[in-house]
Amino acid sequence: MPENMLSKIDYCLHLADNALILCHKNAAWCGHAPSPELDIALTNISLDLIGQARNFYQYAATLINENNAKGDSVTDDHLAFLRDVNEFKNCLLTEIPNGDWGQTMLRQFLFSNYQYFLFQQLINSKDEQIAAIAEKSIKETTYHLRWSSEWVIRLGDGTPESHSRMVHAVQELWPYTGELFLPADYEMDCLKSGIGADLELLKKDWWNKTHEIFSEATLSIPGKSFVQDGGKYGKHTENMIPLLTELQYMQRAYPGCEW
Amino acid sequence: MDKEEIYKLLEEIQDPEIPVLSILDLGIVRDVVWTDEELEILITPTYSACPAMDVIRIHIQMMLSSNGYKNVKVTQVLSPAWTTDWMSEEGKKKLKEYGIAPPNPKQQVCNQELFMAAEAVQCPHCDSYHTHRISEFGSTPCKALYACDQCKEPFEYFKCH
Ligand SMILES: [Zn+2]
Numbered sequence: 001m002p003e004n005m006l007s008k009i010d011y012c013l014h015l016a017d018n019a020l021i022l023c024h025k026n027a028a029w030c031g032h033a034p035s036p037e038l039d040i041a042l043t044n045i046s047l048d049l050i051g052q053a054r055n056f057y058q059y060a061a062t063l064i065n066e067n068n069a070k071g072d073s074v075t076d077d078h079l080a081f082l083r084d085v086n087e088f089k090n091c092l093l094t095e096i097p098n099g100d101w102g103q104t105m106l107r108q109f110l111f112s113n114y115q116y117f118l119f120q121q122l123i124n125s126k127d128e129q130i131a132a133i134a135e136k137s138i139k140e141t142t143y144h145l146r147w148s149s150e151w152v153i154r155l156g157d158g159t160p161e162s163h164s165r166m167v168h169a170v171q172e173l174w175p176y177t178g179e180l181f182l183p184a185d186y187e188m189d190c191l192k193s194g195i196g197a198d199l200e201l202l203k204k205d206w207w208n209k210t211h212e213i214f215s216e217a218t219l220s221i222p223g224k225s226f227v228q229d230g231g232k233y234g235k236h237t238e239n240m241i242p243l244l245t246e247l248q249y250m251q252r253a254y255p256g257c258e259w
Numbered sequence: 260m261d262k263e264e265i266y267k268l269l270e271e272i273q274d275p276e277i278p279v280l281s282i283l284d285l286g287i288v289r290d291v292v293w294t295d296e297e298l299e300i301l302i303t304p305t306y307s308a309c310p311a312m313d314v315i316r317i318h319i320q321m322m323l324s325s326n327g328y329k330n331v332k333v334t335q336v337l338s339p340a341w342t343t344d345w346m347s348e349e350g351k352k353k354l355k356e357y358g359i360a361p362p363n364p365k366q367q368v369c370n371q372e373l374f375m376a377a378e379a380v381q382c383p384h385c386d387s388y389h390t391h392r393i394s395e396f397g398s399t400p401c402k403a404l405y406a407c408d409q410c411k412e413p414f415e416y417f418k419c420h
Contacts (some may be wrong), residue, residue, distance in 0.1 A: 017272045035412025037394035037396070037404065038394075039394060040394065040396050040397065040398070040404075041394060041395070043397035044396040044397075044400055045396075047306075047308045047310075047400055048306065048307055048308055048400065049305060049308075051304075051307025051309070052307045052308075054307070054308070055307055055337065128338075129337075131338065132336070132337035132338035132340075133307075133337060135337065135338050135339070136304070136307055136337045136338070136340045136341075137307055137377050139340060139420055140306065140307060140400075146372075146373060147395065147396075150373055150374060153373070153374075159360055194298070
């Protein structure tokens, strides 16, 4: 398989894994959110994310099958349910524990902010299918970003209790934000061939938005801190194995099961 | 074989989640094309994760094959992305009769402005505009929850997208 095709497949898997893993984390709030409306809102966001993940997995599967005439063909389900932890390329931010409602909202904001500007760039990708998925997804992500921004402001600029919880959430999550903008080699390849996003540019947009929302939320952005990375290359936190154990249980225990 | 006949058959296929709407009312059938003995129907999802798409695909296959069309292929296209502007006027009328407020004709919510006032949505039961939004997410990705301050009934709004 040509080198740039491998990079494109890895890139699609990376984008799909980000969406799938965050979808799974958010879905754990189902039945536990502070009110029924919020329960429905967060599960709707999860649903959007799984749709985006599925579109990227289906495209990755198509590319893998087209370029691997001899091997067994794969489907989107294989890619989601039968890969091992070191094959997952999601950013660590998506696999961090939910914490309280504030931490989940902050994680959603940090991620949706990243996804929003990412898709804005990918709409112009030279790869038609990546551009089409981005075009489809950005409308959904717009809702997610606005909704989570409002929650960060509401809680950050809320009561002393909610404010102190948000300060804690910022401390917990901030070390994982740097990885979003540290390009993996497949991201650099895809940028060079005109199909991927420019993370330098993305970082600027993300920072401006984060600045705007944090200042409205009376939260301060931490100074320079250690950057936790490795997720894009399959090196994950201790959270990831229990997560996959739950996510993949059915297909591992009952291979090929359908319902 | 003529296109009109195909569209007439497609008109009979309902959206599984909102059965008063046909898939044509919803605006998700993008085109019907013939290529060398093969009939291809192009459809586009309302939302990335629209759970109805797989069912709709099967229904199209069944409807056409039971009417004598062989070699039917249903292809999903993502671009241009579906918008509520593609819903037919007939579809909007049917939605309202069904008790769901149809999408406003002008896109009012697809922007980044925070804490904006909820859209003015007309109550499908009593026609009052004296309504308020309960949540911008609802029972399916395409709907938001509203309540009417006039007749006090809650209702769903097919939100702009
Ligand atoms: Zn009313």
